[in-house]
Amino acid sequence: MPPKLHTKFDDKPEPSASKPEKSSSIQGNSLKHVLEDGGSDLSHTHVAKRARLGILKPESHTKVTPSIQPQKARHSQTKDTTSTQAQIPGAPEIKKKVQNLKPNGVHQPNPQLLQKAAKELEKVRKQLPIWSKKADIRWALRNNDVLLLNGETGSGKSTQTPQFLYSEPWCKKRTVKVKSKDERDEEVSVGGVIAVTEPRRVAATTLARRVAREMGSYIGKGTGSGPVGYAVRFDSYTPKGMKIKFVTEGMLLQEMLHDPHLRQYSAVIVDEIHERSVDVDLIAGFLRKLIHGDKRGRGGIPLKVVIMSATLDLGGLEAFFSKPEALSNYKPVAVEYVEGRQYDVNIFYEVKPSQDYFQNMLQTILKLHTTERLPGDILAFLTGQEEIDTMQTQLEQIAANLVKTVPRMKVMPLYGALSGQAQQDAFEKVKEPFTRKIVLATNIAETSVTVSGVHFVVDCGKSKVKQYRPQLGMESLLAKPISKVSAIQRAGRAGRETTGKCFRIYTEEDFTKLEMDELPEILRSDVVEAVLKMKACGVDNVLDFPLMDSPDIKAMEIALVQLHIMGALDEAGNLTGTGDKMARYPLPAAYGRVIIAAAESDCLLDTIDIISCLTSDTEVFLQPKTEEDQEAIETARTALENSRGDILTYLETVHHYTAENADRNDWCQKRLISTRSMKMAMSIRRQLRQICFHQKLIAELPPPDPQPVEEISPERAEIILKTFLKAFGTRTAVLGASGYHTTQGHHEITIHPSSVLYGKKVEAIMFLDNVYTAKNYAKKVSAIQANWIVEALEI
Template sequence: MVQVLPSNFVKIDFCSYSMSLIMNLVCRLRIHLDPDYFELHMCKCPGETGSGKTTQIPQYLYEAGIGRQGIIAVTQPRRVAAISLATRVSNEKKTELGKLVGYTVRFEDLSSEETRIKFLTDGMLLREAIGDPLLRKYSVIILDEAHERTIHTDVLFGVVKAALRKRKDLGKFPLKVVIMSATMDVDQFSQYFNRAPVLYLEGRQHPIQIFYTKQPQSDYLQAALVSVFQIHQEAPSSQDILVFLTGQEEIEAMTKTCRDIAKHLPDGCPQMAVMPLYASLPYSQQLRVFQPAPKGYRKVILSTNIAETSITIAGIKYVVDTGMVKAKKYSPESGLEVLAVQRVSKAQAWQRTGRAGPEDSGVCYRLYTEDEFEKFDKMTIPEIQRCNLASVMLQLLALRIPNVLTFDFMSKPSPDAIRAAIEQLDLLGAVDRKEAQVMLTPLGRKMAAFPLEPKFSKTILLSPKFHCTEEILTIVSLLSVDSILYNPPSRRDEVQSVRKKFISSEGDHLTLLNVYRAFRNVSGNKEWCRENFVNNRNMMLVSEVRAQLRDICLKLSLPIESSRSDTGNIRRCLAHSLFMNTAELQPDGTYATVDSNQLVAIHPSSVLFHCKPACVTYNELLHTNKCYMRDLCVVDADWLYDAAPDYFRRKLRAAKN
């Protein structure tokens, strides 16, 4: 049992005078209105949680007239943050969302010609840079939550840095850039952006107490559960709890456990309203965490790191930090990219701590010892140094970067990772390699037109050959949004019974296609979605994504046909584009990936979990207690060989040696 005691804590006191400092920032940026002044072309702004940097600075810049020559862009790492922040700022400005204040996220654009403050994901700003590397329509670009260092953010740093220099050299109205975060490596950012000046915003006037465990915890889930109920029995019911977990499955399991235990608490204990929060949760249920709990109830929010930054939930007094997060890891040597549970960095731990007490003094319970905390990495390893770079290389080539191998990354990826990414693009037919030069092929340029991973772009571009473009567009759209299937643990038997009518023995892709077809046949009826445990909002988003992808196909003059009831053509198409993500059944009943001979297993959520097909493709690997394949499709080995004979000949020779 975890013991969280007042004898072992650090107390942090913050003093707030953030508004005067924000106005200081505005005044410093106003210097840029003089076209002859370019020395101070950027200001970098580390601002503590609660300083108002994300919501207030864009408004001050607009009111000061700085954004009148163009649009003020505010980037966010996550779509949910971009949408919620745009909604809040629009409400504060008393305007309709999509007018003065708007947002753009992947496959969703709520902005107009009137928009002057635009929140958008970093990936969407990067896609805009493919069409206009100088980002001419923007006068100010605010790169927010810079510490998260997503793969798109790091590329965007280099693109924006180049745009700053070129806009100045061309004599255009100067571009102003503000980089913001509550926890970032100030020296590294300042050095990278030409010794840019630094401005600190102190934003919290409430003290936060931090408690560590006395002993390391072997089971962080059990420790979190015990901590929640210790707090619940001692604290007033008006004070809510936020718990950080790693993923949907953990959250759903603990939600059920908390609700079950809460039914048997002794008299005098307040009631408990347990609320999950993760990206694939239906939007209406995500909104519940922002609403006050009923009288006599305490809100207990179980969240992924979606609640770590940007969104502030009122009423949170206690934070329980498990110190764990689910993140991608990529090995260029093996070619494997897996989602794995790992320790957070110190920066992430401080971000989580900052979620406590936004309105009053707060408490953070860290379910690890102080010695363990001191061994955490100072900053999160940038995603660009631990992910497959195929998408990045494709984007850089589409941006017409002269030499992708020498691109000005803030944190340069390893040469092996860059070479592995180019090798993958080569296998997909997206690039030509001539000596040291790497150039996009005509197919590669078409692939870059889609806001998708290269393997999915290739899938769509191959689909006319197999006369199944309509079905492939649907499948890719289904895989491009958060899960359309909702699986409440308390109704598992009912879910399985309802889902039987959709299940295809040929795999998850065809099962999802069956769900979409049924959804379309009932015209998106919400009651049908509830009865079949389907996320209505995500299904509507699938329809929007599909329409946009179809428009891109029409612009590229791709013929759009349907395979109707011939599922073999669909699976052949998937085999020809996902051939690098394949696994074969071994004599002992296990599976091994063809690419690296890695032992893998079928994920329990797959419709093929109780089956043993000889050969499958998969979309991703998830590493927990073992390495699982997710989103599987049954394919023939002959199809894979037809797709890339040279690739499989090399693999066969390597296996023999």
């Protein structure tokens, strides 16, 4: 029986969702979906949030001001403030005006027009839910060092909070006296800028652009002047007079290596802390130390901290940032709650646990497609590329046989490995008439991007999660149930533009059994990088470092030992000069170690070329789809493949690519090499060369490309491989009667088919990557001599 439907703020049922015929039409088929009270389900999370706010001690100076926005406000147009498709809510015409501003002179747009546009934008800003909290937020930070701000999606927290604060009296730049390392007094300036951290580059740059416009400025090129800037890898803009700076989390950590007291800043705003990346966990720990520790490094000036999140455990965070020994009248933390803007989404569950969620999902998508009226696209969450490809094939087969009265289907895959253009295609609105877009996505669509036009979400309830096993030093990737927060986030994707529906391919009971939050990344990863960063930022005892969630002590100890073996830490566990250098490369610690070894053995430039390929975010060598392609590609690649393995194959590839001066895209296409990957590799190569030049590891920057291809002599190859062995000596295996066995632990290991050494038998191998899937596979493999291993491990 369909239960009574009502929305959270309005007891009147939504007309489209409440028609009994419609719900019974869903119930009356094999899908057996039960119509659930979606409004109350989503509002359940709101209730939960308020309930958690209630945990706060009454004596702690907490301002709890949950507010319910009137229905009207909730039904105005909303957009994700951090999405790549970020738009100014309700003001497309203003956006257009701003974009069309004609430059006055050469670079600067007309200031009067900018001011006028900002004035217009202010009208829109005043309608944002957070606007009514302006005074509360300012008041909170005048009286506290820390503010926890729980702002839902669409509340405007990311764009407005820094603007509320930059003109506050505590935000002024000051000149103070501090003690230098050798106990001398020196004058430094402290404060004046607010940093806002974002987990992704697109978020940092698009938010900066938007806030600049709201402030009557704009983001230009090179050095300009203006109140807003940003810094992400490979790109930054820090104008004169900058008051607000959007940065990625990794970038702020990098800044902390040079400026551990964050003297540039009056405040740090941490956005999206609920995503809980390793970097944001480290930032939270450092900020807590800065707030609670002595402030002499900042000349006594406190750093203000705002922690922002859409969904967060405020109780836990409040405890984390409170001083444990707080006096009864000490008020360290304030809490604000801002209602977001989101249309209601009705949730439908399976009645019975599904045996085959893939088939159920297929059925649900078809049912939605054939019964729901247009417009209204479908977004389906699956676990991975393979599932998505299969689903696409099956849906398209069925679509070909649909009757003419049913809309046509446009099936679009969406996952990270797709090219930028292919991803863009999934965002585009369908142009064809009488057609419904069906986007099959991984959890890239959960946070990173917004797909427009979606009214229906189908959620399989699973996602692939990386899990690290410290004892084995191995990672595995498994499909696991998602968290409640994730499930709600996925459902919310149906309510961006209008009231939506979400079909969960699992039972309501399964939903209640889900964990509230995802396990934070720091508990699922190798902590070598995290430990090195802590050490480099001056943390002597990493086991004492305040973390919201501390990894297993064993995992920390293994990381410490690993860093000692690599020479980053001495016997006493103190950071060495090598370790300090390693922490400053934008690379995993092991590759940092290789760079240093390379400088000593005079193969630095070649090593940089190799590491640039290895750390580019997509695979360099694409996989051919058909067998004919396979043969053609293999012939085209012969000049690049080096019989000594994958490392030297990458080197050959960079040598040939950079020697190519005619058409690099064409060069890549002929060899089925990813152009995106090679472009990124070239950026990394430039950055690493620059850093090594500054560290004086190379005397001068190498001449620009193209350079003639140099043959890699056997002697040179040996030097390069031995250089990598200095960091990867423990990642080796020797050939026995029954295949390869690792030198550490004597586990059986097989060379992965993606390696040029696949199926080859050599005396010993070194592998940079190790995954456990069907077998224990070694990836990125090189042929070495067994006696080199002993040599490498002795040093």
